Amino acid sequence: MIRPNTFRTVLGISPAMATIGIFMLLPILIMALYSFLEPNPYGGVRWNFTVESYVRLLFERDLDGRLVFDTTYLGIIWRSVWIGAVAVVASLLVGFPVAYYIAIQPTSRRNILILLITIPFWTNLLIRTYCWILILRDTGLINNILISSGVLEHPLTLLYTNGAIILGLIYTFIPFMVLPIYASLEKLDHRLIEAARDLYATRWQAMKQVIIPLAIPGIVAGSLLVFIPSLGAYIAPDLLGGGKKLMLGSLVQLQFSSSRNWPFGSALAIFTMAIVMVALTWYALGPGRRSDGNLH
Amino acid sequence: MSNKNNDIRHIPGLGVISLLFFTYLYAPLVILVIFSFNETRSATIWGGFSTEWYAKVFVNDDIQRAAINSLLIAAIATVFATTIATMAALAMARGSAFRGKPAANSILMLPLMVPEIVTAVATLSFFSFLGLSLGLGNIIIAHTVFCIPFAYLPIRARLQGMDTTLEQAARDLYADRWATMRHITLPLLAPGILAGGMLAFVISIDDFIITLMVAEPGSTTLPLYIYGLVRIGITPEVNAVSSIMLGISILFVTLSYVIGQRR
Amino acid sequence: MKNAVEVIKVHKVYESTPPVVALKDISLAIKDNEFLTLLGPSGCGKTTLLRIIAGFEEATLGDLRLFGDDIAALPPEKRPVNTVFQNYSLFPHMSVAQNIAFGLQQLKQDKDQVAKTVREMLELVKLSEYGDRNPSQLSGGQQQRVALARALAPHPKVLLLDEPLSALDLKLRQAMRLELKDLQRRTGITFVFVTHDQEEALTMSDRIVVMSQGEIQQIGTPAEIYENPTNRFVADFVGESNFFIARVTKVTKSDVECQISKYMKVRSQRTSSISVNDVVTLFLRPEKISLLADPIKGSHKGIVRDIVYLGDNTDYQIELDGAIEVTARAENRSDGTPLFAIGSDVHIHFDKHALKVIRGEQ
Numbered sequence: 001m002i003r004p005n006t007f008r009t010v011l012g013i014s015p016a017m018a019t020i021g022i023f024m025l026l027p028i029l030i031m032a033l034y035s036f037l038e039p040n041p042y043g044g045v046r047w048n049f050t051v052e053s054y055v056r057l058l059f060e061r062d063l064d065g066r067l068v069f070d071t072t073y074l075g076i077i078w079r080s081v082w083i084g085a086v087a088v089v090a091s092l093l094v095g096f097p098v099a100y101y102i103a104i105q106p107t108s109r110r111n112i113l114i115l116l117i118t119i120p121f122w123t124n125l126l127i128r129t130y131c132w133i134l135i136l137r138d139t140g141l142i143n144n145i146l147i148s149s150g151v152l153e154h155p156l157t158l159l160y161t162n163g164a165i166i167l168g169l170i171y172t173f174i175p176f177m178v179l180p181i182y183a184s185l186e187k188l189d190h191r192l193i194e195a196a197r198d199l200y201a202t203r204w205q206a207m208k209q210v211i212i213p214l215a216i217p218g219i220v221a222g223s224l225l226v227f228i229p230s231l232g233a234y235i236a237p238d239l240l241g242g243g244k245k246l247m248l249g250s251l252v253q254l255q256f257s258s259s260r261n262w263p264f265g266s267a268l269a270i271f272t273m274a275i276v277m278v279a280l281t282w283y284a285l286g287p288g289r290r291s292d293g294n295l296h
Numbered sequence: 297m298s299n300k301n302n303d304i305r306h307i308p309g310l311g312v313i314s315l316l317f318f319t320y321l322y323a324p325l326v327i328l329v330i331f332s333f334n335e336t337r338s339a340t341i342w343g344g345f346s347t348e349w350y351a352k353v354f355v356n357d358d359i360q361r362a363a364i365n366s367l368l369i370a371a372i373a374t375v376f377a378t379t380i381a382t383m384a385a386l387a388m389a390r391g392s393a394f395r396g397k398p399a400a401n402s403i404l405m406l407p408l409m410v411p412e413i414v415t416a417v418a419t420l421s422f423f424s425f426l427g428l429s430l431g432l433g434n435i436i437i438a439h440t441v442f443c444i445p446f447a448y449l450p451i452r453a454r455l456q457g458m459d460t461t462l463e464q465a466a467r468d469l470y471a472d473r474w475a476t477m478r479h480i481t482l483p484l485l486a487p488g489i490l491a492g493g494m495l496a497f498v499i500s501i502d503d504f505i506i507t508l509m510v511a512e513p514g515s516t517t518l519p520l521y522i523y524g525l526v527r528i529g530i531t532p533e534v535n536a537v538s539s540i541m542l543g544i545s546i547l548f549v550t551l552s553y554v555i556g557q558r559r
Numbered sequence: 560m561k562n563a564v565e566v567i568k569v570h571k572v573y574e575s576t577p578p579v580v581a582l583k584d585i586s587l588a589i590k591d592n593e594f595l596t597l598l599g600p601s602g603c604g605k606t607t608l609l610r611i612i613a614g615f616e617e618a619t620l621g622d623l624r625l626f627g628d629d630i631a632a633l634p635p636e637k638r639p640v641n642t643v644f645q646n647y648s649l650f651p652h653m654s655v656a657q658n659i660a661f662g663l664q665q666l667k668q669d670k671d672q673v674a675k676t677v678r679e680m681l682e683l684v685k686l687s688e689y690g691d692r693n694p695s696q697l698s699g700g701q702q703q704r705v706a707l708a709r710a711l712a713p714h715p716k717v718l719l720l721d722e723p724l725s726a727l728d729l730k731l732r733q734a735m736r737l738e739l740k741d742l743q744r745r746t747g748i749t750f751v752f753v754t755h756d757q758e759e760a761l762t763m764s765d766r767i768v769v770m771s772q773g774e775i776q777q778i779g780t781p782a783e784i785y786e787n788p789t790n791r792f793v794a795d796f797v798g799e800s801n802f803f804i805a806r807v808t809k810v811t812k813s814d815v816e817c818q819i820s821k822y823m824k825v826r827s828q829r830t831s832s833i834s835v836n837d838v839v840t841l842f843l844r845p846e847k848i849s850l851l852a853d854p855i856k857g858s859h860k861g862i863v864r865d866i867v868y869l870g871d872n873t874d875y876q877i878e879l880d881g882a883i884e885v886t887a888r889a890e891n892r893s894d895g896t897p898l899f900a901i902g903s904d905v906h907i908h909f910d911k912h913a914l915k916v917i918r919g920e921q
Contacts, residue, residue: 098314118549122545122549123325126522130538171321174321229411253413467615
């Protein structure tokens with residue numbers, strides 16, 4: 001008989017487990033360890049145990065060394081969360097109609113449109129973000145057109161704003177919203193809509209009562225897939241926010257580069273991961289369990 | 297039937313929204329490519345057609361060094377990641393249901409779940425903890441890890457779409473486990489492996505954040521080089537290099553898609 | 560002579576939650592050179608049994624012998640048994656000829672021998688012109704023949720066929736039945752054929768094994784299965800039947816008399832171990848009932864309640880004694896009209912041999 005062999009199975013996945021285990025899980029553990037050490041002002045860490053990095057998330061030491069409640073970092077975390085949330089909502093508002101439109105196309109056309117949505121995802125994030133500098137900056141395309149056509153006299157400040165960051169995030173992550181929604185809509189039996197219409201539902205009632213409820217798993221998955229990378233984004237805040245408007249991702253990067261505070265950076269990274277894990281766990285226990293589609 | 301207005305599912309305005317959406321998605325890329333052929337030094341004011349900047353790119357030693365680094369890293373990481381992913385996919389799709397299977401699946405997907413910046417600084421901490429300094433080797437290791445799920449997913453999908461009775465038919469016709477693997481499974485899986493490999497290659501060659509954190513001086517890749525230029529100022533050379541990279545990515549992804557679709 | 564296949568007390572349980580028992584203590588001897596059909600509804604275990612013989616699945620308990628050799632522990636490639644799969648499972652990356660050659664190459668036959676056998680096989684299934692084609696370029700019926708040729712090429716001791724005709728349309732299916740039966744006679748290979756289609760089973764088989772819920776219900780020739788089903792399941796699954804639950808009122812040397820309703824008694828042939836006051840199930844095929852306009856001795860009066868036109872025949876729903884419904888089937892008149900109209904009186908008559916007692920109440 002054909003009996004799958006457990007030894008061979010384990011042997012087959014062990015290279016993957018070892019690679020990811022040693023070069024990803026272990027590094028995360030080491031980083032977690034670093035977050036409890038003292039920073040070395042020349043980079044790296046000093047081997048003294050302390051929870052200072054976590055204290056710094058909420059407090060600041062004044063001149064006398066006393067802890068004072070401080071909202072600097074909390075503010076950045078909050079900014080990251082709401083910018084991420086705005087990106088999610090905007091992506092959803094644009095992404096849902098697009099996903100629905102693609103889902104009702106004939107198969108051949110559908111495949112081409114899906115390819116068109118995935119291509120930008122596979123192209124360089126840096127370059128895609130850079131394109132927006134060409135468009136948004138003071139001497140960029142939009143301002144050029146508006147000034148030369150006489151609508152404006154002085155350029156609008158478009159670049160280095162929250163709006164620019166959000167625009168960049170939506171631009172880079174919207175395929176993550178469209179694809180899962182499309183996946184759940186594509187499976188949707190169009191006879192359900194016909195049945196709803198047959199039973200005297202209007203177009204909008206059918207949308208509200210049949211289509212959207214069935215697309216919920218896709219909407220939730222898409223929202224997570226936009227939210228998670230937005231939270232840890234580095235390029236968009238750096239290039240389109242001018243590095244002044246910090247988000248969690250850029251704050252982490254800063255600690256490991258010019259600020260040379262690896263423990264604090266590690267603590268922030270752990271914190272970022274914690275938010276992601278909470279979101280993923282919620283998904284896995286709630287909406288994810290109902291859909292047969294995976295997050296990826 | 298094909299008349300849109302007769303389709304009960306159609307909602308007015310969808311086509312317009314979608315058209316605007318695709319314009320939003322592609323216009324910036326088109327603008328970039330157009331301005332890479334701009335004659336004047338300004339990156340955003342049109343002054344006539346020229347291929348001057350491309351010529352400059354091809355004689356720029358720094359760019360060439362960075363390009364070679366990028367290609368070398370991507371090629372090696374792709375081979376490692378694709379091999380590892382193929383073995384894992386075969387084991388997961390065709391192997392026995394062992395106790396740790398769900399956990400193994402989560403670990404395979406881990407590089408997709410953890411925000412890239414976290415992976416980047418964790419890997420940096422790890423290398424500094426070990427004092428590991430292998431030049432390009434560090435980057436190759438980091439790239440291999442996060443390329444694994446990207447290579448794994450198309451291979452796994454292909455395996456799942458593959459009729460297991462084909463393998464049973466081979467066993468029935470006196471082919472042993474290895475002959476079945478060689479004559480049936482691998483030839484049928486080849487498009488999936490190729491598609492996965494190409495995606496891994498694109499992911500590696502495009503990666504910025506992890507490379508930024510892990511790279512040592514002298515190990516500059518193309519995205520790092522472009523980033524350096526962008527921080528100094530917008531120049532037409534940046535547009536030209538970026539357009540080339542864009543072209544490579546689009547080519548590979550389209551190829552990977554076409555191959556993956558093949559029966 | 561040795562049996563081709565012996566299935567001895569095979570038990571199969573799928574380890575799911577809750578565990579599913581697919582086969583319960585199946586014992587079966589398949590004779591050499593016979594065309595044996597495993598017949599039953601989906602989920603009855605017939606395909607599982609076939610897959611256990613092929614070696615794709617392992618029996619939880621029990622033994623498996625092939626011409627006397629114990630093969631239970633052998634992988635499929637070590638068993639001189641080949642399978643024709645339900646969806647054909649032709650290798651899509653190989654030509655028709657390469658598909659047929661595959662098994663022979665794995666058996667390390669020399670090139671000339673392989674080429675010769677492939678030619679013979681292509682001829683056997685009437686596809687000589689198609690050797691270089693890709694399987695996807697062939698029609699369903701042609702793919703079916705390639706699958707047959709591929710499985711027959713290594714000249715297996717037993718050929719297993721897993722619902723091979725289910726994907727074909729009706730006309731082709733009927734033609735393939737004759738071809739299969741003919742192929743089996745010509746090659747002299749033992750065929751084990753799985754189907755849920757009773758007509759297929761009746762037309763092709765030397766013997767039929769009727770299965771239900773993981774158990775063998777009856778083994779017999781097509782005529783035995785049709786005429787003398789041993790239980791209600793077999794009678795119901797193969798062909799159409801009327802069932803009556805009755806109490807035995809009189810037992811004579813050759814006959815039994817049963818009360819099937821308040822005022823109605825029927826006579827049937829006596830079977831062993833039956834006594835007065837037993838509750839039994841009687842069964843009667845619709846085509847064994849004669850419909851008469853006028854009463855004769857032993858006939859029963861009824862009213863036609865409904866008719867179902869079937870083309871050559873018509874089914875009549877007849878109410879007897881104000882309580883019992885029977886279905887009778889009769890040929891139409893030569894002008895195509897039914898013999899009786901709805902609401903008309905009718906008298907039914909049947910031979911006492913046609914009414915059969917099957918065990919038990921259910």
